[in-house]
Amino acid sequence: MxxxxxxxxxxxxxxxxxxxxxxxxxxxxxxxxxxxxxxxxxxxxxxxxxxxxxxxxxxxxxxxxxxxxxxxxxxxxxxxxxxxxxxxxxxxxxxxxxxxxxxDEVLGVFMRAEEASMDVRSLDELLRANRRLVTHRGPASVPIINDFAARGLLIWFEEYAKGVQLMQLGRGDVLLGDSVAIIFAARAVDVPLIELPITLLRDxxxxxxxxxxxxxxxxxxxxxxxxxxxxxxxxxxxxxxxxxxxxxx
CATH class of the missing domain: 3.40.190.10 (Periplasmic binding protein-like II)
Known part of the structure; x- marks a missing residue:
């Protein structure tokens, strides 16, 4: 037994x-x-x-x-x-x-559909064009964000819905953040945003x-x-x- x-x-x-x-x-x-x-x-x-x-x-x-x-x-x-x-x-x-x-976690760069240019390949180009950057005040960061801030071209947001709203109201020209969160926030309020072919982070x-x-x-x-x-x-x-x-x- x-x-x-x-x-x-x-x-x-x-x-x-x-x-x-x-x-x-x-x-x-x-x-x-x-x-x-x-x-x-x-x-x-x-x-x-x-x-x-x-x-x-x-x-x-x-x-x-x-x-x-x-x-x-x-x-x-x-x-x-x-x-x-x-x-x-x-x-x-x-x-x-x-x-x-x-x-995988992916950081993406988005612009309004009517203004997006798929020829843009870097944030440096957008900085030189004096585009206003809207980005999430979170743990992920990209060094060039400080350059946008130094030129007075940086706007922070806490929630992705707010970031999309800032883009919709024309308060910013470029939206940077978690690609999936941005896409879902934009879909929720029917704001047409286009993800640019800029590689920032994929971890x-x-x-x-x-x-x-x-x-x-x-x-x-x-x-x-x-x-x-x-x-x-x-x-x-x-x-x-x-x-x-x-x-x-």
Whole structure:
């Protein structure tokens, strides 16, 4: 009888090892369409669906924490008060774990459809033409933004809907930011913007895990889950569902 029990446990050992999460993962909520937002009382979005799929595959559940200021998220993660941050770029200086990449983050440059010129190949050209730059006051930055600021040609925005509105009102000439967020914000209010063929940044992003509250087994479980879902095409299916046929990320 004992031998049979041991044999059964050995069969299930790989599955038990993968389900290494001992409690629900605490993740800060952010209203960032189309990645994460509330609709009909439910938390939804591209990042929400991706994390739900990866967490489930890794044997975890997710609990979103609201009202966490952006500047408090990393200190809380490092202290073990949060467990996971989404869309992270690896930084060796951080005392945190990073998973393998699960999607790409792309910075794009947009102009109003009636003014866009597909011959423009750099922000330098737009700066020399004294074009006014509208951009997101966020973690990603491009050095030439400081040059626009020095010439009084820079306008900041906090939310992408506001950035699109500034373009619609003619307050700016060029909109720089996360390509997917800009496209969705423009579609929502039917503002025709054209993405220029300017390469700024295309970086793979990862999940950032707390070393205080999680274990290396959790990290391995997440990496295996991402790899399996990537190989099966599930991550691509989720991205396609949100991005549509016109956007490839």
């Amino acid at each position: 004992l031998r049979r029990l041991l044999a059964v446990l050995m069969l299930f050992a790989p599955l038990l090892a993968q389900a290494s999460c001992t409690r629900s993962l605490r993740v800060p909520f952010e209203d960032w369409r189309p990645y994460s937002f509330m609709a009909d009382g439910k938390h939804t979005g591209l990042e929400t669906e991706l994390l739900a799929a990866v967490a489930k595959e890794a044997g975890c559940s997710v609990s979103y924490v609201r009202e966490v200021p952006r500047n408090r998220r990393l200190p809380m993660l490092l202290a073990g008060e949060l467990d996971l941050l989404i869309a992270a770029t690896p930084n060796r200086a951080d005392a945190a774990w990073y998973t393998r990449p699960y999607r 793979p992003v990862t999940y950032k895990l707390s070393r205080k509250s999680l274990t290396e087994a959790d990290l391995r479980a997440f990496n295996r889950a991402i790899q399996r879902l990537d190989s099966s095409g599930e991550l691509q299916r989720i991205r396609a569902r949100w991005l549509g046929p016109g956007i490839k990320r």
